[in-house]
Amino acid sequence: MAAADGVLPHVPESRAAVPTTSSRPRPAQSRRQAAGTKRKYQASSEAPPAKRRSETSFLPAKKTAAKETPRTFKGKAQKTFSPKRSSAGASDGNQERKPGIKTSSLFKNNPEIPQLHRPVVKQVQEKVFTSDAFQALDLHPHLISTINTVLKMSSMTSVQKQSIPVLLEGRDALVRSQTGSGKTLAYCIPVVQSLQAMKSKIQRGDGPYALILVPTRELALQSFDTVQKLLKPFTWIVPGVLMGGEKRKSEKARLRKGINILISTPGRLVDHIKSTKNIHFRRIQWLILDEADRILDLGFEKDITVILNAINAECQERQNVLLSATLTEGVTWLADISLHDPVSISVLDESHDQSNPKSKAIPEASLPQASDELDSFAIPASLEQYVTVVPSKLRLVSLAGFILQKCKFERDQKMIIFFSSCELVDFHYNLFLQTLLSGSGALAPGALPCASTRLKFLRLHGDLEQEERTAVFQEFSRSKTGVLLCTGTWVPSLVWEDPTCRGATKPVRHNY
Incomplete structure (x- = not known):
């Protein structure tokens, strides 16, 4: 009985250890494996892995407990372990909500808006239109009729009143005026008037007589539309536009046929200067840089330099006009390299509207500085x-x-x-x-x-x-x-x- 008592407790342990392995090894094989493992770790001076010992000793107890729990407490198994999970989730939430940190909603706990310290700038109300009509200018009657009937404009704006007489005299000009004041017509009317009055009639194959550079494609299309309307009585003068987004092949064909007033963006014109052989500037009489501040803002400084070098290589004498809504250091630099003894026209207050543009002719040495832009600015009255x-x-x-x-x-x-x-x-x-x-929401009362x-x-x-x-x-x-x-x-x-x-x-x- 003593021997039986000593054997009986040992048998369940060996049976309980069986489910931890996939197959039951024979006693001889198990002894050989144990001896091999012992020699292996003795040779490597390491202890046998403790994980396997724990698996053989503790896994049976866990698995039997897992089996006995559903049988004894079948309906209470989830209730027993769920509080531990919920307590763990609650502790995680408490860790996320750290004391001293506010979690704000959309309209609550907003940060304080800082006070912005900005320099005081004077806003000038610039008068756009004047009472002077285009008939007061020495223009072709057909051109005046086109302005009145096609463009439906009878009176000049302030910048047109000051710029057109100066440009008709052949002077270079730096025109500074607000956006929307009519600067496009301020240079388009003198260009059309001078080209139609040439003694030798312009031929399409002569090439460009006027080059107008604009910063964007949309402004190129708008300027082209304005020039087209002004040229309705003068059909022998052909306008054209070059801009990105169009096929180069069709543009080369138009250049080959001839364009007298060329409107282009700087990047596309440089592309044609480098790749198109039939483009030339031998007869250029007008060079106009419209929206010069935007041209520089968009990074066309190098392109403008390439264009000026190409024009100067073929034509030295021409009339240059630079127009800008703001006067920055870049615009001043561009005026220095492109204009010769220019007239500065700045429409900033009512005194300029009543002044004579001839008496306001200012040499290049006394051009207004870029720092003046910080003192005042002008915007359209309807803006x-x-x-x-x-x-x-x-x-x-x-x-x-x-x-x-x-x-x-x-x-x-x-x-x-x-x-x-x-x-x-x-x-x-x-x-x-x-x-x-x-349209899902209802309208307010x-x-x-x-x-x-x-x-x-x-x-x-x-x-x-x-x-x-x-x-x-x-x-x-x-x-x-x-x-x-x-x-x-x-x-x-x-x-x-x-x-x-x-x-x-x-x-x-x-x-x-």
Whole structure:
């Protein structure tokens, strides 16, 4: 009985250890394996792994307990272990909510808005139109008739009143005036007047007599449209445009046939200078740099240098005009290398409107400095600018509320919103189409019944195809209402230079 008592406790242990292995080894094999393991770890001066010992000793107890628990407490097994899990989750949540750190919602616990210390800048209200008519100028009668009937303009603007007589005299000029003041016609009218008055009639095959450089494709199309309208009585003068997004082969064909007034962006013109053999500047009489500050902002300094070198190599005597809405150091540098004894025309206050442009002729040595731009600035009277400083998480909802307030519940509002990248334009465009135009929300009490029809979104950026960009630009120019989401700082010059937009609508710029 003693032997049996000593044997009986040993048998269940060996049986309980069996399920931990996939097959039951024979006693001889197990002894050989144990001896081999012992020799192996004695040779490597390491102890046998403790993991295997723990598996053989503790796993059976765990597995038997696991088997016995469902049998004994079948319905209470989950209740027994769930408090441990819930307590662990609660402890994790307490660790996430650390004391002293506030988790803010959208409209609560917002950070304090800092005070922005900015220099005081004087805003000058520049008078756009004057009472002087184009008939007072020494222009061709057909040109005056075209301005009155086709362009539907009878009185000159302030910059046109000062610039056109100076340019007709053959002087170089640096024209500084606000966006939307009519600078395009200020140089287009003298160009057309001088070319149609040439004794030897211009032939198409002569090549370009006037070169107009603009920063963007849309401004190139707008300037080309204006020149085309002015040239309706003078069909022998052929205008043309070169810009990115068009086929080089078709542009080369037009250059081969001949273009007398060439409008181009700097990058595409440099491309043709390097690759097109039939382009030349032997008869250039006008070189006009429109929106010079934007040309420099977009990084065309090297291209302008290449173009000036190409023109100077073939033609030394010409009339140069530089137009800009702002006077920066880059514009001053560009005026130094391109203008010769220029007349500085700056329309900033009412005294300039009443002055004689001849008496305001200023030599190049006394050109206004770029620091003057910090003292004052001028914007069109029909333009309203809004600047709002809000926390980052409230920018989107603030912008959406601003759009609804101005464009959905007010009449005749046109808005331009600038973004820093093309991706942001696409994101907000798709978001506003799905939310602000969904029509799911009810109108506020007292709202206009057809207010939802006035809200229209358009987008414009460099990643769009040229055909789509042109269509968007023309649609926004013709429309009386709408919200244009765009990139860049050149869009205002495209829209507010359009006479159809001036006075009829109130463009709104929201710095976002």
